[in-house]
Amino acid sequence: MRTINVAAAQMGPIQKADSRDEVVARMLALMDEAKRAGADFTIYPELALTTFFPRYCMEDKSESDIWFEKRMPNEATAPLFVRARDYAMAMSFGYAELTPDGHHFNTSIHVDATGKIVGKYRKIHLPGHSEFDPERAFQHLEKRYFEPGNLGFPVYRTMGGLFGMCICNDRRWPETFRVMGLQGAEMITLGYNTPTVNSQKPAEGLEERLFHNRLVVQSGAYQNSAWVIAVAKAGNEDGHPLIAGSLIVDPDGKIVAEATTEEDEIIFHACDLDACTFGKTTIFDFARHRRTEHYGRIVEQTGVIEPPEGSDVSGF
């Protein structure tokens, strides 16, 4: 048994006017609750420090840069690092990162129980669009505010296991989980901010969005025989609802814990990393079963290439 006592720290809404200090105070309260329950590892959502600002179209960089962190830790987040170290608690959270050389990323970090940043990930699959879109019910400007991540999907050793991270829309892409599975990932953490309504399809509402969240998280876990911890920022942010439904999923793809509110809420599970071994050595023993000679298109082409018209074959 290599048990990690996991606390998925779902966060309720963060309003545009809320300060970093107010948000960090909520995160500390969640960490206290996680500690009382015996957690080793607390995971917060994507962009945990701010409202989900890609819904706002800002023309001016200096206006949008207020949502970004220039250093990590910084003055606002230092109390999280201090308390986690005092608790000998690992943690992970997401934030908007502005690098010293002016690059913008949607980033998450994994901090170990001594306060060291041992893992860093920058979101690769940015959803949405880059310019104001009058056709949408609301904006989703991630492609405007962020560059695609440049660190790949790294898997790192910590806490006696192999860990990886992804963020929100990454979870819909099986390539995300597979690239980490190919590095032996045993636990993958991810945060998300997912609008309750599809901005381009009003009929797709809460239940369907929760269904898709479960579907992709569960299949990613099963197909790579890894624990997946999916943590929402949820609830109504200044009139814009986000789904909740934070999940802890085992390496068989089964949900072992699921949030029941749209507020700040901890869900716990004692996750045994050794539970990954059966799947990784039998049905998903990649070395024995994968057939890479037939996977070339996955890397060689980005978009769809349909078979040519008039290529109907016959006479096999």
Add this chain to the structure above:
Amino acid sequence: MRTINVAAAQMGPIQKADSRDEVVARMLALMDEAKRAGADFTIYPELALTTFFPRYCMEDKSESDIWFEKRMPNEATAPLFVRARDYAMAMSFGYAELTPDGHHFNTSIHVDATGKIVGKYRKIHLPGHSEFDPERAFQHLEKRYFEPGNLGFPVYRTMGGLFGMCICNDRRWPETFRVMGLQGAEMITLGYNTPTVNSQKPAEGLEERLFHNRLVVQSGAYQNSAWVIAVAKAGNEDGHPLIAGSLIVDPDGKIVAEATTEEDEIIFHACDLDACTFGKTTIFDFARHRRTEHYGRIVEQTGVIEPPEGSDVSGF
């Protein structure tokens, strides 16, 4: 609307002693029922003509070759081709293929409404093992009797749409669906023979096997915005139970029809291929959102490569 009226023709058990003629008679009865319901396309399972013989360890090639078809159509299957053409019905079924030059494949074909074979697929992800394994509750010798398919995952134009096929264990591998999704597949058909018990993990029984079947079929459909038709051979074959649970899944990943028995049973749905368009042009618009520069491992490595010991990073 480009509607294909689909009949998924689940088959109950085929015993070792059953003749091809007996099996084809059952398939014709299912086709008749499909026709009465207005179907355009009837899909039968993997290895539809025989019992699931990879559970038997045969030392002698001449003994095992009795399960294979040397031509298609042949005398036993000709009545299927004749009746389908009479009905102007497309069909797909799986069989064990022995090529003129002596190669063995687990194959499926797609026959159009004129009786032409317009698609052919040879199973790529062969599960199980190649030598008798005394540790298993029962044998699963697909790697003994078949070579991995050599046709890739072709997508072909027929019936006004883009179709692909895979077989059984292929569905557990997201690469399968993605390679077809990258060719624009709108409907993917697959047959399966899935033992009700995991031969290496007795605790994993019917409910978990059905859950995994749904999970991988639904996620494959959703993540590629394609219809998936999954058709079981089911029930008790000479003391060896197979799961049923045939499914028709829409491009949102939702189950629209599911078998309720473990016998010969038709499930129907009128599948509109245009329902694929929304997903393919928004959230799963591959050209806009995929980031192939980070997917290299999927093709470059077959098995797991863990990060080196002592590679813990810090100080980001």
